[in-house]
Amino acid sequence: MSSLQSNVLENHTPTGREEAWRFTPLKRLGGIHDGSATAVERNSLAINGSLPTGVTFSHQEIEAVTETDDVIVNRIRAFTSKGAVLSIAANAEIAEPIMLNRASFGTDSAEFSRVLIKAGNHSKSVVVIENSGDTHLAEDLEIVLEPGAHLTLIALQEWDSKTIHAARHHAIVDRDATFKSIVVTVGGDVVRLLPTVDFIAPGASCDLSGVYFATAGQFFEHRMFVDHKVPNAKSRVNYKGALAGDKAHTVWIGDVFIRAAAEGTDTYELNRNLLLSDGARADSVPNLEIETGEIVGAGHASTTGRFDDEQLFYLMSRGIAMDDARRLVVRGFFNEIVSEIGIDSIQERIMTRIDGELEKAGK
């Protein structure tokens, strides 16, 4: 088990004093963490559109790939042995993104959901999960990348304002496989998402990117853990967030563990936050633990800043009004990551949502 303090999930009902839980407003988790939620199985995850050749999707009995000390995940596994399984056949190259979406059923009960995504040997695919509406959701998502697989997983949290979403997206990345994750969190009341990566053979790599925008009262937590336990794996983390409005609160934790065996590791993680008003709070904690010196590189950076007056001045000196200048700067800030999605209609939808969040905050 990792000795990284902040990643020890302790597998008991959290009290809030644990390092891994100290930022999370437990009272607002709807009982997902302590067993008091009315858990239901809904199979809300569905394929949107037709299944390309080489891809299967079904709700079925499911086996956990790895054990975890995440108490929410363990509650989900204790509750149900079924889940959604998406498989991409070995060597399949899926040209179009595979679109999944979740129907939401309101907030009277909590959906406990298990999902497994399997990317076969040397397959190549992009999977998009679109989350919207109001729901309570506890999600145990495992992603298995067989040797040489390339998988991009785009998880979009475009929730409405009442959603509670606690999820672990755990990728197990085999030899020469490449996992790319893009997380977008722009809605919900409380979202706690744990993108975690386990490298199980040399040559594996991951790229975890994300954007989030929290406005008044919203709590969004993104907590990564990349476990370099084999040699010659590469990881990149890049999360960007904006906050505006009273008691908007975001948390970004970047845990990277380079174990003694992980010679040749190359890792860099970055978190940047844009604080757009007083009363908002961005916690940003990069955490690098290194047990071997024989590495290619390991670094991290974290910045939290406000609007750059020089940028706004430059734009306004060309006739662009203040609100438009702010919108351009915020879009520009997020563009680096949003443009990675590669699907124009989704990119524009996210940017428009971001414009909306900014406008809401300006009032």
Next chain:
Amino acid sequence: MSTLEIRGLKVSVETEQGSIEILKGVDLTIKSGETHAIMGPNGSGKSTLAYSIAGHPKYTITEGTVTLDGADVLEMTVDERAKAGLFLAMQYPVEVPGVSVSNFLRTAATALRGEAPKLREWVGEVKSAMESLKMDASFAQRNVNEGFSGGEKKRHEIMQLELLKPKFAILDETDSGLDVDALRIVSEGVVRAKAANNHGILLITHYTRILRYIKPDFVHVFANGRIVEEGGPELADKLEANGYAEYVTA
């Protein structure tokens, strides 16, 4: 015919040690079609004058007036000043990450013209402005000033001057950092823009070489926060030969 009139302008910056007065009473009148060169030693307040006219928030106006055809410029927000017809080519143009040049230019043109320019004509306009400043078409897709060389940033400023057609252009050391070819290309851009729009020019420079392309009607010597001498083009040659020693009191 337009007039930009600066009267008794005093400007301070706030520092940790308190406020420091940088402009100590500047008087200057520029009319359409006129070119005024301002030359003066480092730190004398030339950029402060340029920024103050454009409305940079860092500077506090403590006294004096700036009017454009009688309208109070100092009362206007930064974008309103641009809409009133002021343009500042900056000494150090600002990088705006994630915002493409093409998006930036179109947003600016839309704001200044009051409506979005027709797409086909606009594409042509931008293309020819870029070509005449010898900027590769790929710049349109790059982020504003990000990773531009010093010279490329200056070309980008003058390209905006050509596209945005102001009444008055303030050029703050547009010639600094340019090689001889770039200097000619950029200067020709200024001359072309002026021929098209007959705008007034306030040109801040340390060197006479740009004045061979952009002929000044007036040369002002700037020292210690004010204009200390005025003359015709011949004054520039004298300054280049003799320096500012006689204007700077120890």
